[in-house]
Amino acid sequence: xxxxxxxxxxxxxxxxxxxxxxxxxxxxxxxxxxxxxxxxxxxxxxxxxxxxxxxxxxxxxxxxxxxxxxxxxxxxxxxxxxxxxxxxxxxxxxxxxxxxxxxxxxxxxxxxxxxxxxxxxxxxxxxxxxxxxxxxxxxxxxxxxxxxxxxxxxxxxxxxxxxxxxxxxxxxxxxxxxxxxxxxxxxxxxxxxxxxxxxxxxxxxxxxxxxxxxxxxxx
Amino acid sequence: xxxxxxxxxxxxxxxxxxxxxxxxxxxxxxxxxxxxxxxxxxxxxxxxxxxxxxxxxxxxxxxxxxxxxxxxxxxxxxxxxxxxxxxxxxxxxxxxxxxxxxxxxxxxxxxxxxxxxxxxxxxxxxxxxxxxxxxxxxxxxxxxxxxxxxxxxxxxxxxxxxxxxxxxxxxxxxxxxxxxxxxxxxxxxxxxxxxxxxxxxxxxxxxxxxxxxxxxxxx
Numbered sequence: 001x002x003x004x005x006x007x008x009x010x011x012x013x014x015x016x017x018x019x020x021x022x023x024x025x026x027x028x029x030x031x032x033x034x035x036x037x038x039x040x041x042x043x044x045x046x047x048x049x050x051x052x053x054x055x056x057x058x059x060x061x062x063x064x065x066x067x068x069x070x071x072x073x074x075x076x077x078x079x080x081x082x083x084x085x086x087x088x089x090x091x092x093x094x095x096x097x098x099x100x101x102x103x104x105x106x107x108x109x110x111x112x113x114x115x116x117x118x119x120x121x122x123x124x125x126x127x128x129x130x131x132x133x134x135x136x137x138x139x140x141x142x143x144x145x146x147x148x149x150x151x152x153x154x155x156x157x158x159x160x161x162x163x164x165x166x167x168x169x170x171x172x173x174x175x176x177x178x179x180x181x182x183x184x185x186x187x188x189x190x191x192x193x194x195x196x197x198x199x200x201x202x203x204x205x206x207x208x209x210x211x212x213x214x215x216x217x218x219x
Numbered sequence: 220x221x222x223x224x225x226x227x228x229x230x231x232x233x234x235x236x237x238x239x240x241x242x243x244x245x246x247x248x249x250x251x252x253x254x255x256x257x258x259x260x261x262x263x264x265x266x267x268x269x270x271x272x273x274x275x276x277x278x279x280x281x282x283x284x285x286x287x288x289x290x291x292x293x294x295x296x297x298x299x300x301x302x303x304x305x306x307x308x309x310x311x312x313x314x315x316x317x318x319x320x321x322x323x324x325x326x327x328x329x330x331x332x333x334x335x336x337x338x339x340x341x342x343x344x345x346x347x348x349x350x351x352x353x354x355x356x357x358x359x360x361x362x363x364x365x366x367x368x369x370x371x372x373x374x375x376x377x378x379x380x381x382x383x384x385x386x387x388x389x390x391x392x393x394x395x396x397x398x399x400x401x402x403x404x405x406x407x408x409x410x411x412x413x414x415x416x417x418x419x420x421x422x423x424x425x426x427x428x429x430x431x432x433x434x435x436x437x438x
Contacts, residue, residue: 039257039341039370040362067342069368090372092311092342120369122258123286123311123340142361142384143259149288150339151258153309165361171390172417198392 014128017096021103021131028108030061031210031217032116034132036154038147039120041140042164044072045197047115051081053207058112058214063102065094065119072117082106093125094118103131112214122151126158134213140165145175148182156186160193162206167196233347236315240322240350247327249280250429250436251335253351255373257366258339260359261383263291264416266334270300272426273332277433280330282321284313284338291336301325312344313337322350331433341370345377353432359384364394367401375405379412381425386415 025032035043044064051060062083064072073085084102086094099116106114116132118125126135135158139147142165148155155161161183169176176194183192191209195202244251254262263283270279281302283291292304303321305313318335325333335351337344345354354377358366361384367374374380380402388395395413402411410428414421 038259038339038362039366040359066369068371069365071365071368090342092340119342120257121311121340121342123309123338124343140259140361142359142387143257146288146290147258149290150285152287168361168387168390171387 014096017100018129018131021096021100022133024100024103024108025114025131025133028111029218030108030111031113031134031214032130032132033113033134033136033210034116034118034125034130035136035138036118036122036125036158037120037138038122038140038143041120041138041143042197043117043120043138044075046138046162046164047076047081047117048079049197049200049203050115050207050210051079053203054113054211058211059110060113060115061106061108061111063094063099063106063114063116065117067091067119082111088119092119092121092123093128094130095128096130099130113210122147122154126154133217134159136160136162138162138164139179141168141174142172144173145179145182148179148186152186155183155190158187158190160191161187163192163194164197166194166201167199233315236319237348237350240315240319241352243319243322243327244333244350244352247330248437249327249330250332250353250433251349251351252332252353252355252429253335253337253344253349254355254357255337255341255344255377256339256357257341257359257362260339260357260362261416262336262339262357263294265357265381265383266295266300266336267298268416268419268422269334269426269429270298272422273430277331277430278329279332279334280325280327282313282318282325282333282335284336286310286338301330307338311338311340311342312347313349314347315349318349332429341366341373345373352436353378355379355381357381357383358398360387360393361391363392364398364401367398367405371405374402374409377406377409379410380406382411382413383416385413385420386418
């Protein structure tokens with residue numbers, strides 16, 4: 001009688017593909033950044049501002065995830081940044097396999113950073129590793145200061161919390177202290193950046209930190 | 220030999236429970252409203268403003284859906300409105316069964332309108348009927364004017380589109396024409412209301428229309 005071999009899969013299929021993606025990016029010394037946020041929090045604007053700030057020093061590529069449309073990819077492409085648009089149809093998050101196809105379509109030897117802009121959603125994307133090194137959530141001031149308490153999963157899981165649209169603080173009810181405390185209650189290790197993609201305020205601190213991460217990746 | 224009876228289920232389990240919920244509300248002449256939106260678009264604020272505007276004329280009850288916390292239910296309860304909080308844990312939308320338990324816990328004979336505030340998410344909630352009569356999506360100005368194109372599923376499915384935070388228009392890049400056109404491209408029949416829960420601007424048009432719907436329900 002033949003012995004039946006049982007292989008226990010510790011990782012699910014998505015995580016295995018995510019590991020392959022991580023290997024692909026590592027081989028090319030590319031820093032992978034998974035950008036997650038509510039709809040309209042400023043994911044594409046952050047990519048564009050970051051590319052502008054790092055122009056001539058670091059080369060950026062982008063994967064855009066949306067249910068439909070290529071509005072974001074068009075914005076990125078018009079800034080001369082290599083970009084692949086993924087339309088998920090109804091899916092509320094990106095997955096590693098779809099991202100792998102997009103990674104392979106990008107000019108990897110020419111890139112230092114790959115931004116993967118996830119579908120606008122504070123819940124589902126966090127369950128799916130894509131092969132990124134750094135996970136970022138962008139919160140924005142008009143969404144309110146209670147978001148960490150309401151969406152603890154994502155605020156717990158990320159390496160970086162970016163608070164965007166700081167220029168709108170005078171016009172909305174928002175307590176910066178409450179926001180900071182909400183993040184810190186869930187996540188002591190996350191880096192926090194407070195900025196405005198519209199005014200440019202605070203962008204430099206973020207891009208300097210990001211640049212240091214790219215250099216660490218190349219060592 | 221016994222004849223095998225085959226019953227084809229056209230509706231899925233959720234839809235069947237949603238029909239029960241609809242019956243429950245109809246029996247009590249309650250108008251059920253499913254409120255959907257991105258995180259922080261102003262769902263709870265709209266409920267509070269609507270309750271204030273209709274005070275003394277119509278009686279409101281609320282079901283609050285969140286991943287975690289009872290921040291919203293506390294806000295609603297402090298305005299003396301009957302409210303049940305549902306914490307979905309990780310689930311990115313409400314479902315009819317959970318909502319049924321909440322409906323049964325509310326003082327139905329004392330209500331004219333039931334607001335069901337869904338989890339903050341522009342994607343998943345639209346797939347799940349809850350027993351509502353009216354489906355509303357709230358978009359907000361700082362989220363940008365491209366949301367209909369990016370989240371066509373929800374903008375196509377709703378009866379009402381509310382554009383909130385109109386008071387922030389001077390401080391952000393937002394084209395009201397582009398927003399209106401995006402909605403109309405997908406959905407000709409939806410009612411549109413442009414308002415600000417913060418300033419109160421435009422609330423009356425919405426509450427007058429809502430009142431007319433309640434009276435139609437009681438006929």
